[in-house]
Amino acid sequence: MNKLTALFFVIMFLIGTDTFIISPLIPTLQELFHIQTEYAGWMVGAYALGYAIFALIAGPLSDGWDRKKVMLFGMFCFSIATILCGFAFNFWSMFIFRALAGFGAAFTTPQIWASIPTLFPAQKVAKVLGIVMAGLASAQAFGIPIGGLLAATHWSYPFYTIGACSLLVTVFIFYTLPAIKPNLDQKTKTPIFKRYVLLLNSRMARRSFLAHFLFQCGFMAAFAFIGKWMTDRFELSVDHVGFVMFFLGLGNMAGSFGGAYVTKIWGRLSTLVIGFVVSIVCFLIAPHLSSVSAFEGVYFFIFATMGISFPLIMGLLTSLNPTIRGTTTSLANSIMYTATALGSWIAGLIYATFNGFTAVGIFAALCIAGSLLAFFSSGIFPAHEKTKNQLVKS
Template identity: 45%
Template sequence: MILIWLFFSVMFVIGTDTFLLSPLLPLLQDQFHVSTDMSGWMVSAYALGYALFALIAGPISDRLNRKTVMLWGFAGFILSTFLCGIAPSFAAMCLFRFAAGVSAAFVTPQIWASIPVIVQPSQIIKSMGIATAGLAASQMLGLPIGGFFASFTWHTPFFVLSGCSLILVLILAAVMPDIRPAEQMARPSIFSPYRELFLLPKTSIILLAYFLFQTGNFASFSFLGTWLSADYHLTVSQIGAAMLVLGLGNMLGSLIGSRISAKLGMFKTLTGGMLLMGALYFALPFFPNLFIVETSFFLTFFTAGIIFPLMMGVFQSISPDARGTIASLSNAAMYAGTTVGTCVAGFLYQSAHHFEAVTGLTAILFILSMALYQTISKNGKRQPAVRTQM
């Protein structure tokens, strides 16, 4: 369990870097003199780097020591995050954010792939919930802290994050055990595991459902800071503080989600949670005051904390022999969704000048994703192995 909490810490720093741009976006937009739709590329560059290289990182990590892969990826993450703090231009920032995404692609998949190996089957969902809580904690604590440091200068959050990551990677090198593949598998290329996975009919459905969910999720999330600045005239530090409740909800949902899904059932919890999140996102721009907005933040991300580990569990149930590849595939889908969602949302926001155009898109994509997960649920009733491997 000590190692699981170490994974929590890794997810915390990676998550802080992933979500850091949301409260900083209005400040960086002014710093680099770019439009709202162009500013979204500072988020998309990170996501694009992650999405592209996660596809390579998974098969590689399935053949190597996961600890080694994680440490080298973390080292690249530290360097690229530091470079973001000294970026002289918008183009340079996008380049360094892309590099940070590439590096992170070799870190977080090792966590999702290692958990099913190092814990008992009955503890997998709980352990994934703890790791997911690291992401939630980064929203609860990392984003407000990042907003606080950004009140001094926009460079500071990147320097602090890279310094903390350096300390963590040293601890990781000393504490984490080697996690080597059980056997060396002879495959003609690193892409052959993907061909094997996509021969399974449920892989494409699970992947598309997750992609649609994350596209909708990050379409709205990436521009929350911009919306709060425009409609409520909040400063960057106030935006970070406003997102404190968002992270609190996500962390609590991650920690207790396994109990809720045990009572209601995995797919019922998953699809019901997506329906609630879609309704809350859709209604967000119509709420009359900041207090109700904050309440909605809490409920939305409390629900997200519950259903995200379930989504990871669905992915990991596809094939126990290619967990690293599956973890990378899921992360690639997430960041591909982030890239597409942020780009489309930036265009909609710039064109319509109303946040409800973005949240309406999110609601539609959630409904489509929910329908696909319901299809998986029906197939799962005819294939009990999907549940027993969770």
């Protein structure tokens, strides 16, 4: 079982690295492909758009297939598309290849989350989920700076490296992962989109997913243009930006690993509120800082609160309807990547229009504030506590 845990960790590390690798490369690719700033964000958004569209279909649809075969298909497509990104010759070729990489990832990651409860004993599922989730945090801490160092030699090397490693992992999936046959009960026979209608009939669900969308849109809008902002403001090279990303990734890891401890002390509601308020303040002051070290320090707190808040949000969303958690997770992932695409695009427009990061920070702060208000108005916090208490009593 340790081999499977390591395999899933590596898959999430590679997909996480590929998700964020464009951010430090935006200044280089913008100059290379002669892209205006207002459109540069779509190099991040294309991947997210491909993922968002197909995650809605891939998650529920794969409930009726052998998950191993679906994962092999997705990982292979992801590998080839990522390698092709290294051969991009203009904006539109990069856009298409990034969207195809998102398509492959959309068929891969839902299988991991759905396979863990099947492959591992119940008492180990939570631990394995935490380790696999740490793969994403590790991608920000280590994958992005490694990509930045490779890009210092040539911008295409990160894509070749991630793609080649992903192909190797595809081989490991074939030989290591057992077949995971579908359980064709009545639920899996329910039409795909009818499951989403069933979920979103609830006012609580609609407002909770809106809150999730606003949270991701604000965070990713600011994240997409960190690299360009540091290049414009502090004249950093692409490898130096990679080192800054490493430090920010450490903040995400610290939040991911320490989140359970913080939540145990403060409780879910207080932890989420404090994290959101800290993020809002940091987004507003970050553009006005005059040194790289101060900027790093503020964004370290933003990434730490992201690492703490994201699992809390996912826990709240999956509590909406415990009988269709797979559909809930697919919708949450699709919304997250839709928000990434839209947030990156809006950030590019704002950055170009107002000539800097200040307006982007204000936009991010407004999104986080709107997210907090939407969560409170949804009534999900009392409902979640009631559900948790019922489970404890049973």
